[in-house]
Amino acid sequence: MNDMGPVQTIGVPTPLVDGPEKVTGRAMFAADYCVADSLVGRILRSPVAHAKVKKVDVSKAREIPGVKAVLTGEDCNQTFGVLPIAQNEYPLAKYRVRYRGEPIAAVAAVDVATAQKALDAITFEYEELPAYFTAEEARAEDAIDLHEERPGNIERDVHYDLGDVEDGFAKADLVMEEEYQCAEIAQVQSEPHATYAEYDTQRDKLTVWPSTQVPFYVHLMLERTLEMEKSRIRVIKPQLGGGFGCRTETLNVELICAMLARAAGGRVGLVVSREETFITHRGRPETAVKMKIGMRADGKLLAAQSECVQRGGGYSGYGIVTILYAGSMLYGIYDIEAIKFDGYRVLTNMPPPGAMRGHGTVNMRFAFEDLMDRMATKLGLDPFAVRRANLLKAPTFTFNDLMVNSYGLDECLDWVEEASGWKDRKGKLPPGKGLGMACSHYVSGASKPKHWTGEPHATVNLKVDFDGSVTLLTGAAEIGQGSSTMATQCVAEVLGVDMGRVHTISSDSAITPKDNGSYSSRVTYMVGNAAVDAANNLKNVLTEAAARKLEVPPDQVECLGEVYRAGTQDEGLTFDEVVMEALRDTGTITVKGTFTTLPESQGGKKYRGAAIGGTMAFSYAAQVVEVTVDPDTAEISVDKVWVAHDCGKALNPLSVEGQVQGSVWMGMGQAMTEGTRYHDGLGITGNMLDYRVPTIVESPPIEVKIVEAEDPHGPFGAKEAGEGSLSGFLPALTAAVADAIGVRAADLPLTPDVLLKLMEDKARADKKAAAQDSAEVA
Amino acid sequence: MSKSMLSLTVNGRTRDDVVPDNMLLVDYLREVVGATGTKVGCDGGECGACTVIVDGKARHACLTLAVSCNGKAVETVESLERNGRMSALQRAFNEKLGAQCGFCTPGMIMASEALLRHTPNPNDDDIRRELAANICRCTGYVKIIESVHAAVAETSAKEAAE
Numbered sequence: 001m002n003d004m005g006p007v008q009t010i011g012v013p014t015p016l017v018d019g020p021e022k023v024t025g026r027a028m029f030a031a032d033y034c035v036a037d038s039l040v041g042r043i044l045r046s047p048v049a050h051a052k053v054k055k056v057d058v059s060k061a062r063e064i065p066g067v068k069a070v071l072t073g074e075d076c077n078q079t080f081g082v083l084p085i086a087q088n089e090y091p092l093a094k095y096r097v098r099y100r101g102e103p104i105a106a107v108a109a110v111d112v113a114t115a116q117k118a119l120d121a122i123t124f125e126y127e128e129l130p131a132y133f134t135a136e137e138a139r140a141e142d143a144i145d146l147h148e149e150r151p152g153n154i155e156r157d158v159h160y161d162l163g164d165v166e167d168g169f170a171k172a173d174l175v176m177e178e179e180y181q182c183a184e185i186a187q188v189q190s191e192p193h194a195t196y197a198e199y200d201t202q203r204d205k206l207t208v209w210p211s212t213q214v215p216f217y218v219h220l221m222l223e224r225t226l227e228m229e230k231s232r233i234r235v236i237k238p239q240l241g242g243g244f245g246c247r248t249e250t251l252n253v254e255l256i257c258a259m260l261a262r263a264a265g266g267r268v269g270l271v272v273s274r275e276e277t278f279i280t281h282r283g284r285p286e287t288a289v290k291m292k293i294g295m296r297a298d299g300k301l302l303a304a305q306s307e308c309v310q311r312g313g314g315y316s317g318y319g320i321v322t323i324l325y326a327g328s329m330l331y332g333i334y335d336i337e338a339i340k341f342d343g344y345r346v347l348t349n350m351p352p353p354g355a356m357r358g359h360g361t362v363n364m365r366f367a368f369e370d371l372m373d374r375m376a377t378k379l380g381l382d383p384f385a386v387r388r389a390n391l392l393k394a395p396t397f398t399f400n401d402l403m404v405n406s407y408g409l410d411e412c413l414d415w416v417e418e419a420s421g422w423k424d425r426k427g428k429l430p431p432g433k434g435l436g437m438a439c440s441h442y443v444s445g446a447s448k449p450k451h452w453t454g455e456p457h458a459t460v461n462l463k464v465d466f467d468g469s470v471t472l473l474t475g476a477a478e479i480g481q482g483s484s485t486m487a488t489q490c491v492a493e494v495l496g497v498d499m500g501r502v503h504t505i506s507s508d509s510a511i512t513p514k515d516n517g518s519y520s521s522r523v524t525y526m527v528g529n530a531a532v533d534a535a536n537n538l539k540n541v542l543t544e545a546a547a548r549k550l551e552v553p554p555d556q557v558e559c560l561g562e563v564y565r566a567g568t569q570d571e572g573l574t575f576d577e578v579v580m581e582a583l584r585d586t587g588t589i590t591v592k593g594t595f596t597t598l599p600e601s602q603g604g605k606k607y608r609g610a611a612i613g614g615t616m617a618f619s620y621a622a623q624v625v626e627v628t629v630d631p632d633t634a635e636i637s638v639d640k641v642w643v644a645h646d647c648g649k650a651l652n653p654l655s656v657e658g659q660v661q662g663s664v665w666m667g668m669g670q671a672m673t674e675g676t677r678y679h680d681g682l683g684i685t686g687n688m689l690d691y692r693v694p695t696i697v698e699s700p701p702i703e704v705k706i707v708e709a710e711d712p713h714g715p716f717g718a719k720e721a722g723e724g725s726l727s728g729f730l731p732a733l734t735a736a737v738a739d740a741i742g743v744r745a746a747d748l749p750l751t752p753d754v755l756l757k758l759m760e761d762k763a764r765a766d767k768k769a770a771a772q773d774s775a776e777v778a
Numbered sequence: 779m780s781k782s783m784l785s786l787t788v789n790g791r792t793r794d795d796v797v798p799d800n801m802l803l804v805d806y807l808r809e810v811v812g813a814t815g816t817k818v819g820c821d822g823g824e825c826g827a828c829t830v831i832v833d834g835k836a837r838h839a840c841l842t843l844a845v846s847c848n849g850k851a852v853e854t855v856e857s858l859e860r861n862g863r864m865s866a867l868q869r870a871f872n873e874k875l876g877a878q879c880g881f882c883t884p885g886m887i888m889a890s891e892a893l894l895r896h897t898p899n900p901n902d903d904d905i906r907r908e909l910a911a912n913i914c915r916c917t918g919y920v921k922i923i924e925s926v927h928a929a930v931a932e933t934s935a936k937e938a939a940e
């Protein structure tokens with residue numbers, strides 16, 4: 001018995017606790033709840049991008065046998081929106097439609113054919129308004145306002161000017177400026193949006209199974225738009241087929257489905273198509289960035305100035321936060337004081353973008369790192385040396401008051417430099433081959449939540465009963481990222497028991513404690529900490545019970561996980577015996593753990609919106625990308641990626657690797673092939689063939705190094721792992737292409753036709769220069 | 779819509795159903811058979827989430843009419859467990875994290891299953907070729923390739939031991 005000890009789970013590569021369901025087909029996604037006798041929901045969408053709604057005539061549709069409910073904008077008087085300061089969207093357009101494909105009516109019918117017939121029978125009368133499909137058109141002087149409360153169609157402008165930027169540029173040995181253009185990106189999570197809803201007319205209760213990352217926000221918006229008491233609503237998050245941010249706010253699909261279920265007095269499944277999923281959007285906005293950097297001859301950054309224009313859509317969504325992140329996250333990675341930022345989020349008649357993975361930071365990081373690389377070339381410096389000249393020293397606060405307590409970027413740089421053979425291979429590869437590198441970072445959750453209620457940022461409940469099992473109740477939305485596994489590991493580790501003792505139940509509003517949801521990489525840090533706190537509280541209860549039974553003071557009880565004993569000679573009590581003793585006085589044990597961010601982590605006050613970016617910890621990443629460019633077709637193949645990611649203590653190294661690979665690869669899609677396209681506001685890439693997500697054929701090996709700069713406040717020292725390495729791929733790719741063929745791209749995606757044009761331009765310029773040279777010689 | 783008699787085996791069980799002639803195999807499996815393991819991820823032929831095996835070959839169930847499977851053997855992800863034990867591929871996808879969100883997984887596993895039946899020892903290129911029509915948005919495919927290799931390794935280790 002002496003060699004027995006607590007079971008260790010933290011730091012051990014651990015398959016997902018819900019993995020078996022996923023590989024056997026038993027996992028229940030929202031569409032899988034739509035049993036044969038539930039009604040079929042369908043949405044009628046606007047054929048125009050901007051119009052006044054005059055009449056939506058549903059009288060004929062209502063008469064069709066088998067049609068159980070027909071709804072229009074008249075059936076809902078409340079707006080919704082994720083930001084309390086920007087709730088300007090109706091589930092079904094009411095007075096105006098503001099983008100093509102916006103829902104204007106919805107039906108529930110006995111089957112698909114009947115639902116379709118009902119949609120066909122609805123007529124829509126409207127008065128068309130001028131529509132704006134680019135940020136420029138929407139900002140033009142004579143443009144009409146999409147929303148009265150947003151004059152000039154500026155959703156939000158952000159300005160700060162910190163430190164002495166002009167002085168920095170004056171002192172710099174090199175100042176360079178460049179303009180970048182990044183296409184709009186869609187998440188294309190593998191599961192199209194789906195919701196299943198059941199309205200119980202006997203009890204006036206509503207249960208909803210939405211495909212969401214934020215069941216709590218959906219709950220709030222159901223309360224608001226259905227004007228129902230929130231206590232009569234239950235939200236159960238089913239298994240989720242990814243999200244990557246498009247489901248971090250309530251979507252109209254969820255609200256419409258619930259409205260239909262109530263109107264029909266029954267069960268409705270609303271499973272939208274892939275095209276409708278594209279239209280629902282909430283991806284990364286099309287972004288124009290002007291970036292100017294001043295650098296000393298040794299690579300030290302002295303000042304930066306940047307303008308960012310994001311093309312928003314017809315409604316706010318997360319827009320305000322996106323443009324704030326774009327500015328604030330220029331800080332947090334390098335040691336730089338002087339930065340000036342001007343950001344504009346513009347409303348246009350396009351589907352609304354949202355909070356995609358790497359929210360707000362990706363296109364800015366691309367521009368910043370790409371320009372750094374150009375400047376390194378110009379100064380004859382190694383890009384690694386330039387990064388090393390600008391490292392932060394933790395603990396510190398950045399010049400815009402972001403708290404940095406742990407920082408592993410130096411170690412990340414060392415590893416990717418070594419693993420990629422950078423020193424020996426850079427500049428020595430055969431023609432057409434190149435290496436590029438870049439760095440990136442991301443927050444571990446926003447320290448100031450957008451719904452500021454004064455509650456802790458996370459709460460976890462544990463229940464222990466006669467069977468000796470520990471039930472872990474968490475609102476954390478498992479979306480495939482492994483949050484349930486992470487929470488289970490935290491509890492098992494603290495108690496020292498096998499994970500099999502722990503049953504984890506997540507995201508059912510009737511059972512689990514509230515959680516804000518899975519976004520901004522908050523879950524591991526916040527819910528992990530709450531889980532640790534809960535497990536410590538439970539351990540105290542058990543230790544006290546063991547002490548009573550063993551008749552020793554609690555501080556003499558040694559917890560070995562499955563055994564609690566008083567000294568090494570003591571045979572001790574089994575976990576079950578301790579639990580039975582603990583239950584004796586109180587019955588079923590329930591304990592709680594919470595987590596609240598430190599006030600000093602909640603960002604600064606130097607400019608309006610400066611709290612955005614404030615976080616308990618940043619993750620850091622560096623990567624090297626190796627490419628081959630075909631000189632004739634300009635096709636780029638990515639041969640290999642080496643990426644090092646500092647996630648603090650890796651709670652589950654298997655998951656961390658998977659997250660980092662997925663992030664890098666998603667960055668690759670954005671850099672090389674992805675981008676939505678529209679014709680007069682009509683999406684023409686609303687499928688997975690025209691919107692090119694990389695297939696397995698063109699996806700490279702991605703070697704991951706986990707760097708563990710442990711954070712003093714993270715659970716076991718952990719930080720985020722699921723977003724921080726995405727943005728680095730973009731500039732590493734443009735740098736690698738430049739290394740391979742001497743051509744610099746500033747616009748993404750860098751498709752073969754774009755690159756071919758750049759190559760031809762360069763060839764022409766080279767020829768001209770050569771001709772001039774020989775003319776001069778002659 | 780006219781209807782036809784459909785006689786086939788689904789996961790080894792003989793069935794006779796009357797189905798509309800325009801019913802897709804994926805809808806038949808999900809709605810008539812009740813086997814919801816097979817997923818629908820797109821509007822037709824874009825993603826591979828619906829991949830099943832028909833007479834030994836991987837097929838998109840969303841591009842296949844149910845009635846065209848008359849007299850054939852259809853296999854879905856639900857068929858792979860034997861006596862309550864997951865198949866080598868399922869275990870590998872679970873243990874190597876070949877499945878994150880799990881939505882592409884049934885299709886990915888069935889496409890891999892079809893591959894291993896005709897190429898029991900695939901290299902990376904074989905895997906890439908056979909899974910080219912299956913989109914995964916979570917993994918970057920790295921651990922999917924590892925999972926297929928791990929399944930092969932486990933199977934051959936077991937065969938060597940026998």
Ligand code: FES
Binds near residue numbers: 818821823
């Ligand atoms: S469901 Fe996407 S290919 Fe069949």
Ligand code: FES
Binds near residue numbers: 242878879880915
């Ligand atoms: S595991 Fe999520 S799409 Fe493949």
